[in-house]
Amino acid sequence: MSKPFRVVIACGGTGGHLFPGLAVAETLKERGHDILLIVSEKSIDSVALEAHPDFRYEKLPSIGMPSVLSPAFVRFLRRSWESLGYCRNIYRKFRPAAVLGMGGFTSTAPLLAGRIHGLPTFIHESNAIPGRANKMAARFVTEVLLGFGACATHFPGKKCVVTGTPVRRDLGSPLDRTTALEAFKLDPARRTLLVMGGSQGASGLNQVLFKCAPLLREQSIQIIHLTGERDDRLAAANYQREDIPHYVAPFHHKMEEVYSAADLVISRAGAASLSELSHFGLPSILVPYPYATDDHQTFNAKVFTDAGAAELQPEARITPDSFATLITNLLIHDSRREQMAAAARNILPRNSSANVADEVERAVAAVQKS
Numbered sequence: 030m031s032k033p034f035r036v037v038i039a040c041g042g043t044g045g046h047l048f049p050g051l052a053v054a055e056t057l058k059e060r061g062h063d064i065l066l067i068v069s070e071k072s073i074d075s076v077a078l079e080a081h082p083d084f085r086y087e088k089l090p091s092i093g094m095p096s097v098l099s100p101a102f103v104r105f106l107r108r109s110w111e112s113l114g115y116c117r118n119i120y121r122k123f124r125p126a127a128v129l130g131m132g133g134f135t136s137t138a139p140l141l142a143g144r145i146h147g148l149p150t151f152i153h154e155s156n157a158i159p160g161r162a163n164k165m166a167a168r169f170v171t172e173v174l175l176g177f178g179a180c181a182t183h184f185p186g187k188k189c190v191v192t193g194t195p196v197r198r199d200l201g202s203p204l205d206r207t208t209a210l211e212a213f214k215l216d217p218a219r220r221t222l223l224v225m226g227g228s229q230g231a232s233g234l235n236q237v238l239f240k241c242a243p244l245l246r247e248q249s250i251q252i253i254h255l256t257g258e259r260d261d262r263l264a265a266a267n268y269q270r271e272d273i274p275h276y277v278a279p280f281h282h283k284m285e286e287v288y289s290a291a292d293l294v295i296s297r298a299g300a301a302s303l304s305e306l307s308h309f310g311l312p313s314i315l316v317p318y319p320y321a322t323d324d325h326q327t328f329n330a331k332v333f334t335d336a337g338a339a340e341l342q343p344e345a346r347i348t349p350d351s352f353a354t355l356i357t358n359l360l361i362h363d364s365r366r367e368q369m370a371a372a373a374r375n376i377l378p379r380n381s382s383a384n385v386a387d388e389v390e391r392a393v394a395a396v397q398k399s
Contacts, residue, residue: 033061033125034393035118039069039139041089045155047077049130049381052195054084056382057389065123068081069114069135080199083353087119090137096180110152112138126393129153129385130170136243144169149392153385155194155300159183171392174385176300176377177332190388193381194304201285203309210291213276214252223291224254227299227318231257234297234316239267243310244353246271250360253290255281293359293366298330306338307377314355314368315340315370316347338372 036057040050049070054064066086067360068074078086089112091367091374117137128143129151130136143150154163156225164183167173173184175392207217215221219371226234235256251274256264258339261279288294288309296302298317315333333339340355359366378384 032394033063034395034397035065035123036064036130036389037065037067037125037139037143038122038126039067039089039128039136040131041066041074041135042071042133044073044077045299046131046133046135047074048197048301049153049155049195049304050129050197050322051077051081051084052129052382053385054081054128055198056195056386058083060386060390065125067119067135084120087115089138090117109138110132113142116142117145119284126396127151127389129389130163130166132163133153137162137166140166140170148244149389149396151385151389153192153194153318154180155304156180156325157332158323158325159321160325172388174388176304176381177329179328179332190384191378192384193378193384194227194300195385196301196304196308197284198382199284200288200305200308204285204287204289209286211242212280212283212286213253213290215253215274215276215290219249220292221250221272221290222250222252222356222360223294223296224252225287225294225296225302226255226257227297227302231255231297232260233319233344234295235260235264236294237344238317239264239347239350240349241356242267242271242273243351244349245356246273247359248360251275251282252277253287255279255287291357293364295356298326298333300329303329303333304381306333306379307373310370310374312359312366313372314352314359315339315346316342319344333373333376336372336376338376339381 038050038054040046060063067089068086102256127149130140131153140150150170151172152163152166152170152172157179167184173187173189174192178191181189204205210217220365241300253276254264258279261277265277294311298315315330317330330341336343
């Protein structure tokens with residue numbers, strides 16, 4: 030174990046950046062290190078940090094990069110310059126030994142400030158193809174940490190280490206299936222389908238399930254459907270009409286219960302969701318969010334389908350008949366789901382938070398010895 034040191038973790042803007050960053054922060058803190066989080070001004074960051082009052086944090090006035098031809102690009106440059114100066118002032122007071130950026134433009138200024146101060150700097154890219162912010166930041170960081178090994182080809186000439194994507198600490202370990210189902214008042218004798226759309230793109234996935242519901246009513250299944258903010262009442266009424274046992278909610282805060290109750294998952298293909306499916310060893314049907322930047326969710330999903338852990342269904346090609354048939358076939362064939370589950374468990378590295386923390390400690394120890 031290295032000597033205690035201070036680390037800046039820039040991880041705001043989306044849950045896909047924030048929650049993995051918090052997982053790493055918890056691991057480094059347990060190892061005796063002092064953490065400062067740099068987050069965005071978005072409400073998702075403020076709400077999530079309410080559950081972590083033990084972490085210091087600073088909000089950064091940064092924004093996503095528009096097209097260079099857009100009038101907003103001038104504002105982007107001005108705010109980026111302000112953010113860089115703000116970070117440098119923070120570093121003079123906090124005196125970090127390393128800077129870790131979890132992706133997005135909230136990470137760019139902290140990483141550049143770290144480079145200017147001569148510190149070991151790291152980006153973590155959770156997707157199979159990198160976002161614009163990480164492509165830019167990769168030019169001046171010490172090391173690139175990856176969720177998927179397939180992403181390494183996008184960072185030629187850089188030191189890349191496959192760590193996996195850190196999973197939220199509050200997920201814990203799988204629960205007994207029967208115990209988990211009791212939380213939703215569902216029947217252990219029925220196969221359970223979990224549907225979740227993630228923080229964005231839930232509406233399109235919800236519509237797919239609404240159309241499929243009449244074709245599933247004769248099957249011995251039940252559904253846990255996390256609809257996002259808008260469609261929960263419509264979904265509940267839909268399943269009630271078709272006499273399908275169900276639990277419907279916009280969100281569920283104890284996700285370990287949700288995953289432990291599921292026999293099959295229908296999900297978008299965001300990196301954080303896929304990491305959780307791997308963590309719990311769950312077979313899935315992946316419907317990538319069609320408007321994701323650079324279609325990165327399709328590339329994420331292909332990593333899972335190539336490994337035999339999932340079925341890929343582009344949203345534009347789905348028909349109710351074919352989708353309902355796929356769901357039914359997977360739910361009635363236990364051996365097929367077991368094979369997919371085993372593949373899901375093995376597809377990503379275990380202990381991803383510890384893997385990231387190890388890389389940061391290794392780099393700082395090398396500097397301390399020199």
